[in-house]
Amino acid sequence: MISKPSVRGRLCTALIMVFLYAPIFVLIAFSFNASNSRAVWSGFSLRWYRELFGDRYILNSFYTTIAVSVTAAAAATAAGAASAIGLHYMRRSWRTSLLFINNIPLINADIVTGVAMCLLFVSLKAFIDFELGFGTLLIAHITFNIPYVILSVTPKLYGLDANMMDAARDLGCTFFGAIRRVMLPEIMPGIVNGAIIAFTMSIDDFVISYFTAGSRSETLSMTIYAMTRKRISPEINALSTLLFISVLALLVVINIRQKPAAEQ
Amino acid sequence: MSKELIRLRGCTMAFDGDVVLNNIDLNIRDKEFLTLLGPSGCGKTTTLRIIGGFTVPTSGDVFFDGVRINDLPPHKRNVNTVFQKYALFTHLDVFENIAFGLRQMRPKLTKDEISRRVFEMLEIVSLRGFENRDVSRLSGGQQQRVAIARALVPRPRVLLLDEPLGALDLRLRKDMQNELKRIQQAMDITFIYVTHDQEEALAMSDSVVVMDGGEILQIGRPEDIYNEPENAFVADFIGESNIVDGVMISDGTVEIFGRRFECLDRGFSPSEPVDVVIRPEDVDIVPLRDGMLTGTVTNIIFKGVHYDIIVDFKGFKWLIQTTDMSPVGGRIGIKIDPDGIHVMPKSRYSGMFGDYSSYSAEYDEISDVAAEAETGDAREE
Amino acid sequence: MSNNGGAAKRFFGPRAFAAPYVVWMAAFVVAPVVFVVIYAFTSGDGTFTAENFLEMGRFVSVFARSFWLALVSTVICLALGYPAAYILARESRRVRRAVIVLIMLPMWMNFLLRTFAWMSILERNGLLNRLLGAIGIPPLDIIYTPAAVILGMVYNFLPFMILPIYSVIVKIDRSLVEAAADLGATPRAVFTRVIAPLSLPGVLSGVTMVFVPAVSTFVISKLLGGGKEILLGDLIEMQFRGTAYNPRLGSAIALVMMVVVIVFMYFMNKFGEGEEGVSVL
Numbered sequence: 001m002i003s004k005p006s007v008r009g010r011l012c013t014a015l016i017m018v019f020l021y022a023p024i025f026v027l028i029a030f031s032f033n034a035s036n037s038r039a040v041w042s043g044f045s046l047r048w049y050r051e052l053f054g055d056r057y058i059l060n061s062f063y064t065t066i067a068v069s070v071t072a073a074a075a076a077t078a079a080g081a082a083s084a085i086g087l088h089y090m091r092r093s094w095r096t097s098l099l100f101i102n103n104i105p106l107i108n109a110d111i112v113t114g115v116a117m118c119l120l121f122v123s124l125k126a127f128i129d130f131e132l133g134f135g136t137l138l139i140a141h142i143t144f145n146i147p148y149v150i151l152s153v154t155p156k157l158y159g160l161d162a163n164m165m166d167a168a169r170d171l172g173c174t175f176f177g178a179i180r181r182v183m184l185p186e187i188m189p190g191i192v193n194g195a196i197i198a199f200t201m202s203i204d205d206f207v208i209s210y211f212t213a214g215s216r217s218e219t220l221s222m223t224i225y226a227m228t229r230k231r232i233s234p235e236i237n238a239l240s241t242l243l244f245i246s247v248l249a250l251l252v253v254i255n256i257r258q259k260p261a262a263e264q
Numbered sequence: 265m266s267k268e269l270i271r272l273r274g275c276t277m278a279f280d281g282d283v284v285l286n287n288i289d290l291n292i293r294d295k296e297f298l299t300l301l302g303p304s305g306c307g308k309t310t311t312l313r314i315i316g317g318f319t320v321p322t323s324g325d326v327f328f329d330g331v332r333i334n335d336l337p338p339h340k341r342n343v344n345t346v347f348q349k350y351a352l353f354t355h356l357d358v359f360e361n362i363a364f365g366l367r368q369m370r371p372k373l374t375k376d377e378i379s380r381r382v383f384e385m386l387e388i389v390s391l392r393g394f395e396n397r398d399v400s401r402l403s404g405g406q407q408q409r410v411a412i413a414r415a416l417v418p419r420p421r422v423l424l425l426d427e428p429l430g431a432l433d434l435r436l437r438k439d440m441q442n443e444l445k446r447i448q449q450a451m452d453i454t455f456i457y458v459t460h461d462q463e464e465a466l467a468m469s470d471s472v473v474v475m476d477g478g479e480i481l482q483i484g485r486p487e488d489i490y491n492e493p494e495n496a497f498v499a500d501f502i503g504e505s506n507i508v509d510g511v512m513i514s515d516g517t518v519e520i521f522g523r524r525f526e527c528l529d530r531g532f533s534p535s536e537p538v539d540v541v542i543r544p545e546d547v548d549i550v551p552l553r554d555g556m557l558t559g560t561v562t563n564i565i566f567k568g569v570h571y572d573i574i575v576d577f578k579g580f581k582w583l584i585q586t587t588d589m590s591p592v593g594g595r596i597g598i599k600i601d602p603d604g605i606h607v608m609p610k611s612r613y614s615g616m617f618g619d620y621s622s623y624s625a626e627y628d629e630i631s632d633v634a635a636e637a638e639t640g641d642a643r644e645e
Numbered sequence: 646m647s648n649n650g651g652a653a654k655r656f657f658g659p660r661a662f663a664a665p666y667v668v669w670m671a672a673f674v675v676a677p678v679v680f681v682v683i684y685a686f687t688s689g690d691g692t693f694t695a696e697n698f699l700e701m702g703r704f705v706s707v708f709a710r711s712f713w714l715a716l717v718s719t720v721i722c723l724a725l726g727y728p729a730a731y732i733l734a735r736e737s738r739r740v741r742r743a744v745i746v747l748i749m750l751p752m753w754m755n756f757l758l759r760t761f762a763w764m765s766i767l768e769r770n771g772l773l774n775r776l777l778g779a780i781g782i783p784p785l786d787i788i789y790t791p792a793a794v795i796l797g798m799v800y801n802f803l804p805f806m807i808l809p810i811y812s813v814i815v816k817i818d819r820s821l822v823e824a825a826a827d828l829g830a831t832p833r834a835v836f837t838r839v840i841a842p843l844s845l846p847g848v849l850s851g852v853t854m855v856f857v858p859a860v861s862t863f864v865i866s867k868l869l870g871g872g873k874e875i876l877l878g879d880l881i882e883m884q885f886r887g888t889a890y891n892p893r894l895g896s897a898i899a900l901v902m903m904v905v906v907i908v909f910m911y912f913m914n915k916f917g918e919g920e921e922g923v924s925v926l
Contacts, residue, residue: 004735004736005732005735005736009728009732010732012728012729012732013729013732013733013744016725016729016803017744017747019800019803020747020748020751020800020803020804021751022766023759023760023762023763023765023766023800024751024754024759024762026762026765026766026772027754027758027759027762030765038764038765039765039768039770039771039772039775079665079666079669080666082662082663082665082666083662083663083665083666083667085659085662085663086659086660086661086662086663086664086666087663088659089658089659089660089662090660090663098663098667098670101670101674101675102670104674104678105674107853107857107906107907107910108857108903108906109857109858109860109861109878109902109903109906110858110861111861111862111863111878111881111882111899112681112861112881112899112902112903112906113677115681115881115885115892115895115896115899116677116678116680116681116899117673117677118885119677119680119681119684119892119896120673120676120677120680122892123680139673140673142669143669143670143673143674146666146669146670175658175659179659200752200753203753203755204752204753204755204756206755206756206757206864207863207864210886211885211886220755221755221757224755224757224758224761225757225864228757228761228867228868232758232761236758237758240754240755240758243753243754244750244753244754247750247753248750251746251750255742255746
C-alpha cells in the first residue's frame, strides 16, 4: 500500500485492540481474585485454580470439549482433504453444485444448523434406538468442520502447478503414489491450516453443541451457559486463563521457530 | 542416422468434440533431436503428452521400439519430461527433486547408488553445491537445470521438453540452447523438443516438425524447412519471407508482377498459379536500369549488421535486408538469383502471409513470448 | 484432465475420494434442511399447513428488532473495521503478522465467557461505573439495554469484519495505487476510485459474516440484554429447548431465516461477481 499509517491511525487500531482485550484482562485478573465477586477485587489468590482441579463437573465438560474437538477436527481434516482432492478432479458443473451444498453450514446461522440437526436426530429416534449424546455431538461437529477444511485445502490444489502430478507419474509414481508422495506434501500447509481452523471452531462452538448434545454430554461452553443463569464460578476464569496462556505460548513458540526460516 | 524409435500412426485427439490433433503420422529416430514447432494451439504439446503417456489419443496408435504403448501409463514408459515452468516439487530440496525418480525404482537402489547418480547429474547440469537448496529459492535458469537433471537421472531413452526455455530471458535462452544440445550429445539419447520459437528450432534440431491447426505441415532438416518451405505458412513462420502470387510458365521459369524470373523449381503444370517465396536476404539492390523490378523505399530500419528496408512494388510491400543504405523515397532496382526464388503450390494459407504493409520494428516472436508468459500464468485446467 | 487407464479406473478414479463426503453431506446437511422444511409446512398430525408461517405474524416486532440491531451492529463493525483493516494493511509485514494473531487470539477464549466478562464491566456496580465514579462521572445504565446488546455483537463479530477486508486490501497491487497517482489521482481519489472498489468483495463478505450471526444470536441478548426483549435467536431457541416448545413454529422461523440468508448471499455474490473464491467466506 501507499504510505505508512499515521500516528492517529495507529492509535485508533490500538484502541480497537484495547476493546478486544478488555474483557479478557478482566477475566484473567479475576481468576486470581480471593473472593468470588466478579467486580470487587479482594486480593490475590490461587484459590480458584486449586478448586478447579477438584471440580469434576467442570473438568468433565472440559474433557468432553477436548475429546469432541480433537476427534471432530481429525475426522473432518481427513474427510475434508480427501474430498477436496476428489472435487478437484470432478467436472466443473458437479464441483460447483457440491461446493454450494458444502457452503450451506458456512452461510447458515449456527442456530439454524443446530436446530436442523436437532430435528434430524429427534426424527431418527423414531426409527433407530439411540440417544442424543456424545455421538450426535461428534457428528454435528464433523459436519460443520468439513467445509472449513475444504475451503482451506481447495486454494492449495488450485495453486499446484498443473504439471506437478504428471511430473511425479513421469518419474515412476502410479497415480495414487503421486497423490501420496507429491500432492499431499504440497498441499500440507492447507491441510494443517484447515485442521487448526476446525479445531478452533469446535472448541469455540456453543450453539450447535447446545442443540445436538442432548442432556448426557456437556461441553465447556454448555457448562458455562448453564452457569450464567445462576453465577459463573471463578474456576471457569481459571480454566480459561490456563487455556488462553497455553495457546499464547504455542503461538509464540511457532513464531520463534518460523522466524529463522522466513528471514533467511 | 539410426533406426526408428517412436512412431505415431493416425493419431487424433479431441477434447469434448474439439479436434486438437488431426490424424497425424510421425516417425522419430533414435538419438535424434527433434523439434515440434508451431504457434500456440497447433497441437505440439498434445503430441508431446501423447508420447509421455499423459493423454491417450482418441484414435490412432503409438509405438515405442515397435511395441504399441497406447495404454501404458507414464510411470512405465522409458520416457521422461521437462515440463513447462518445470513443475518442481516445492516441498523437496534440489537433491530430493533429482532423486525422486530414483527412489521410485524397483528393485530399490541403495542409498549410495542414489547419491552417486544425483551428484553425477548435478555435475552435468553444473549445479554442484546446490543440492541442499530449496527449489523455490533458485533462479529461473537454475530451476530449469534441476528440472532437466530430474528428468535425466532415471536414464530415459527419450527426453521430452515442453517449451523449457519459455520462461527465461533472451540471453539465458541462448546459453541454455547450447547447453541442451551439449547435454543431448553427452547423454546420447533422443530429445523431443516443443517450441514456438523458430530460431530455437533451427539452431538446435536435427529434424523440425512444423505444425498448425492440429496437423503436420512439413517435416525436415532445418535447412530444408528454411530453404524449401512447402507452403506459405511454413515460409512465413520460419524466418522472414516475401510471399507473392506467381504463375509457373514452364519448368525453371516463373512469372511475378508480369515479369519472368528464372528459378530452379520444376514439376508444376504449365500456367499453374503458385506462391513464390523470396527471402529478404536473397534480394540484391542494383542500379535502377539493371533492375528486374523497380520500387520505392518506404521505410528503413537500422538493425546493426544490416538494414531492414521496406520497398513498395506496385502496391505490394517487400522486406529486403541489405548492407547498403537507401534513403526513404528513393527508387531502386532489384535482382534475384534463380536460387533465391522458391516456388510453392497454392494452399489454404495462400494470401494470408508475406506482405509487409503493416511491418513494424518488433519481431512478432518477442511479443509472442511475452503474451505466452502472461497467459501461461492465468491458465486454469 | 488425466484419463489414463481403463474404463473401470476412470469410474473409480480420484473423484471417488469425495464419495464419503458426498454421502455424509447428504445425510447431515441436506437431510436436516429437508426436515426443517417438512416441519415448517406440517401440523401436528402431519398434514400440510401454512399455519406455522401465519403464526409468525405475532412476532413481527421480534423480527424488526433483530434485523434492526443486527443492522446497527454491522454498520458499526464496518465503520470500525474498515479503517482498522486499511491501516493494518499498510503496516510492515512483521507488524501485520503480529496484529493478525492478536485479533484472532481472543477467539480462543470461550465467547460466552468473554460476553459474560462484559457483564462484569457494564453492570451497575461494575468496573466501568467504578472507574467513572473514581473520576467523578455519574454511573451509566448500559447493561440490559439494546446498547449493551449492540456492544456485545460488535465485540464478538468485529474480527469477522476486519479479517476479510484486510485480506483483500493487502493483496491490492501496489502498482495500481502508483498508476492511479501517476495518472493524476489525489490520495483521496486513489482511495475512492481504486482501493474502495477493489476492496468491495472483502467488505461484502465481512458484512455477511457479521450480519448473519448477529441477526441469529440468542446468547448475547440473554446475557447483556437481560432477556427482556427477545431476538429471533431466542425465539427459535424457545421453540426447541425452552418453555414455548413448538418445533414446527421454530422450523418455520428457521426456514425464513435460511431463505433470507441465501437470498442475501445471492445478491452479495452478484454484486461482487468476478471475485470468485472470496465471495464464499
